[in-house]
Amino acid sequence: MSQFLTQIADIRAVVSDLDGVAYRGELPITDSVAAFRTWHRRGIPYAFVTNNATKSAEQFAAKLDRMGIPATPAQVFNTVSGTAAVMRGRWPAGTRVFAIGEEPLLDALRQAGYHLGADDAEVVVLGFDAELTYAKLRTAVRAALGGAAIIVTNPDVLAPTEDGYEPCVGVLAAAVSAAVPGAASIVVGKPEPLLIEQALAYLGTAPADTVMIGDQIGTDIVAGQRAGLRSILIASDIPRDPGAVAVPDGIVASLLELIDGPAAPA
Ligand SMILES: [Mg+2]
CATH class of the missing domain: 3.40.50.1000 (HAD superfamily/HAD-like)
Known part of the structure; x- marks a missing residue:
């Protein structure tokens, strides 16, 4: 197990992207559902940050709940409320x-x-x-x-x-x-750190105790690092920006690795 993954037991709180981490469109990612259910059971607090402005926090929470991930609107930070907050300032x-x-x-x-x-x-x-x-x-x-x-x-x-x-x-x-x-x-959403900072304020945890999970380096990982969080990339087939300079602290194929460690080779 990598040194990073052996330190995962130190995770006190999780900030996670939605699209490509919790689900793809209307399809839940089953390992991720299992991971969030485990964190919920163990009392590890989590919040979600998404650049998607097509749903309200209530609608995102209902979608997660429907897919089996316990979530309330207060746990969801998106660019709907983020845009209004930036404008009001x-x-x-x-x-x-x-x-x-x-x-x-x-x-x-x-x-x-x-x-x-x-x-x-x-x-x-x-x-x-x-x-x-x-x-x-x-x-x-x-x-x-x-x-x-x-x-x-x-x-x-x-x-x-x-x-x-x-x-x-x-x-x-x-x-x-x-x-x-x-x-x-x-720009309101990731890679700007605003949504992550709002999620941290909700969680009440220190950045160093909290991990940012995302599927895109240029937005999720950069935003997490700007807010001072450790960052974990969930590997995906999204075309990588060859100019991306941020390096995540860890890369996993499945969120269950954050709970059980990497799967043994078959
Ligand atoms: Mg994503």
Whole structure:
């Protein structure tokens, strides 16, 4: 067993990504379900951080629960609440915002008091939107040309699905910045450490006692390291960014290795 894995008994708390760690699309990853059930039984606290802004914390918790992972909304930190938090720190209620995204994100922005519309936007929010159209892209680009700030929920270019990958928000952000290279932009989700810091505050544990688990080096592992956590990569077939410089503290094929150690060779 690697030295890292022998130290796993020291884990006091877990912060974990969702897509590609707990499940792929609607398919639970069975070893991960078993690992979280074990941590739950042993009283190891855990929280989830996801760049996905298409569901509310309540919806994510219900999805995890349905898959057999005990979870409450308070344990889920995503770019819906994260985006609203970042916005509140910079722009007052009533600011005109053009947002590309799905209902949970739009709803959170309305709840935060922002005026959503296409005209004279001072801020453009770019989030995942399965109904993305040319008209929405045009509105976003025109607002950016007019000097609007750009908030990007997450920089992921690919999101894992049951049958492969789909283009994600990073592709949309790249399109806008190709058109308006000088636009000022802020990223909310991983690799920025905000969501991890929110999860740590909830867990109440020290960064050194907490591990970050993710399936992508450029977002999960970097964000975990920026927040001071040890990081574990769950190996996946996602195309690796050859420019990624972060090195995880450990790499596992299954989360059960964090509980039982690596499987003996057959
Ligand atoms: Mg992931």
